[in-house]
Each structure stands twice: as structure tokens, then as C-alpha cells.
Amino acid sequence: MQVGGCWFDRERGLLIEQTSQESWHLPRAELQVLCLLVEHQGKLVSKHDLKTGDGVHTPLTDTSLARAVFKIRSFLGPQHEGLIETVKGQGYLLHSVQGGASKRLLTSQLLALPSWSLWLVFGFMLAFIVFYIRLIDHSAPTNAIQSSQIYLPSGQVIQQHLYAQSKTNNTLLFELGERLSQSLSLCSSSNWQEAYISLSHDKQVLNITLRGQKLGQSVVRNLKISDLSSPKKFIDSDWLQGVEICD
Structure with a gap:
């Protein structure tokens, strides 16, 4: 349902x-x-x-x-x-969901409009989209709010980057970054060279992207973890064992 x-x-x-x-x-x-x-x-x-x-x-x-x-x-x-x-x-x-009925009503209303008015609306929307895209500064890449280096016993160094929409209220993100950093530092070696971490706006989904080299080829691994509990854990010993972040 x-x-x-x-x-x-x-x-x-x-x-x-x-x-x-x-x-x-x-x-x-x-x-x-x-x-x-x-x-x-x-x-x-x-x-x-x-x-x-x-x-x-x-x-x-x-x-x-x-x-x-x-x-x-x-x-x-x-x-x-x-x-x-x-x-x-x-x-x-x-509440009952009336999404299907609303869509049918909107469709019938649109079909009842003169064709020239539909083209007018379409042209206005297209002009707005073009104007909005031009306002966006594509030259400025998103910067990490924190970058750090993780040193493995083998001497290997892994770069870790934390990303967030805001520079405030990121205590949980910093804690999760520290947990992953500590776990990676226990690996004797790892295929991963970079780790990118971000937390959803509602702090219920943790996203981790790992980049590295394996058998001479570039590899990328995307991990998505949901946690609706309180306090939130996301990264624990069972999860770490399951994802096998070490070699």
C-alpha cells in the first residue's frame, strides 16, 4: 500500500x-x-x-x-x-492520499487550456531555467569543511574529507569522521587513498565514498548507512567487519 x-x-x-x-x-x-x-x-x-x-x-x-x-x-x-x-x-x-486524483484533475485542466497558453507557459519556464543556470557560479567547487590525513602502520596515508551544507551543528559528522579515521588507522594496509563523508540534512543517512587503486585500476565504493535510532551510531564494529575497509 x-x-x-x-x-x-x-x-x-x-x-x-x-x-x-x-x-x-x-x-x-x-x-x-x-x-x-x-x-x-x-x-x-x-x-x-x-x-x-x-x-x-x-x-x-x-x-x-x-x-x-x-x-x-x-x-x-x-x-x-x-x-x-x-x-x-x-x-x-x-490522511488519505489524493495524489492520483489531483494529478488527473490537473491534467484535465491543462488539456482544457488553449494551445497558445501552454506554449506561453513553457516558454516562460524555459526562460526562467536559463536565467537561473546563468546565475550559478560553476567555477567555485564545493569545499570540505574539514580535511585530515590518516596514517597506516605501513606508512600509507589516506586523505579524509568531511562535507556538510552548513558550517555549524556538525558535531555528529566530526564524531563519525573520527570513528572512521580510527578504524582505518588500524589497517595494516588498504586499497583506499581517499574517503569522502557527508551526513544528510536530517542526520539520518551517512554517505561515504572511498576512492583508491586495486590491481592497478582505479576503484570507487559508495556506502550509504541509515540510522533512525537515538543516539545514532552509524559506524560500529559489526558494520566495519561487514564492509571490509582493510585489504
Whole structure:
């Protein structure tokens, strides 16, 4: 079933973001809450019903319910933040998605316009795009907010670069850069020569790009890690063992 920009696979307990194909295996609380909201889509579901569910499992606490709704909203993304409405003192309501009907209405309205008006709108949009592109300074590359060198026991040096949209509130990004730096420094040797790290605006997705040489050829590896927990870990011993960053 479609929920915002995601597909909800109830049987497998998965919420899949359709653009990035990122999937989230819902924990018990989140799955129970989302299933009930979907079953009663467009209707208010009381806190009592959301907490008790089917009566098989232990009821959720008020804190667990609020946390589950928060995590579902976070995964759906800010563009769908109003999809789950909080009805103060009563419960929650999952709004019906009217995207398909809206698109059909817009299409019929466009078809009803005279052809010359469509060409006028198209010309205006094209002129705006050209004007906007010319305003962009393509000569200035994006600069890293922090660059450092990682020294391996073999004497090899790996360059690490951290990127962020803002120069403030990057404490978590710096901590993650330090964790990766410490992990790489324990490698006796590595195929990687450069590491590029960035954190999404909502601080839920960590992107790492590794560049290096292997068997005389250039290699690039892109890693994307999602973490909806709090506090966030992203990089831990299990993850490091799985990605095999050392030779």
C-alpha cells in the first residue's frame, strides 16, 4: 500500500522509500501502529487502540506510542510530515492520499487550456531555467569543511574529507569522521587513498565514498548507512567487519 512516498509491505513488515529504494524493517511497535492507521485510513484511531493493538502482545506505553509515530514520520520525510495528524488528547489520524486524483484533475485542466497558453507557459519556464543556470557560479567547487590525513602502520596515508551544507551543528559528522579515521588507522594496509563523508540534512543517512587503486585500476565504493535510532551510531564494529575497509 502507498503511504506518502513509501510502499508499505505489511506481510513482511517493510516500509520502502520508492525513490531511493531504502527499506526499513519495522520494529513491533512501529508495525502495530502503522497497520492500525492504515486499516482505518482517514479515520481517527484512539491512543488506547493503538497501544493495545490486537491484544496478543503487551500493550505499548504512551512513550513507546509517541516514539513509534515519531520514527514513522521521520522515515516518511518532511514532505509528508502532515500525513499522520496528531489529534490532541485523542489519538492519531492517517490522511488519505489524493495524489492520483489531483494529478488527473490537473491534467484535465491543462488539456482544457488553449494551445497558445501552454506554449506561453513553457516558454516562460524555459526562460526562467536559463536565467537561473546563468546565475550559478560553476567555477567555485564545493569545499570540505574539514580535511585530515590518516596514517597506516605501513606508512600509507589516506586523505579524509568531511562535507556538510552548513558550517555549524556538525558535531555528529566530526564524531563519525573520527570513528572512521580510527578504524582505518588500524589497517595494516588498504586499497583506499581517499574517503569522502557527508551526513544528510536530517542526520539520518551517512554517505561515504572511498576512492583508491586495486590491481592497478582505479576503484570507487559508495556506502550509504541509515540510522533512525537515538543516539545514532552509524559506524560500529559489526558494520566495519561487514564492509571490509582493510585489504
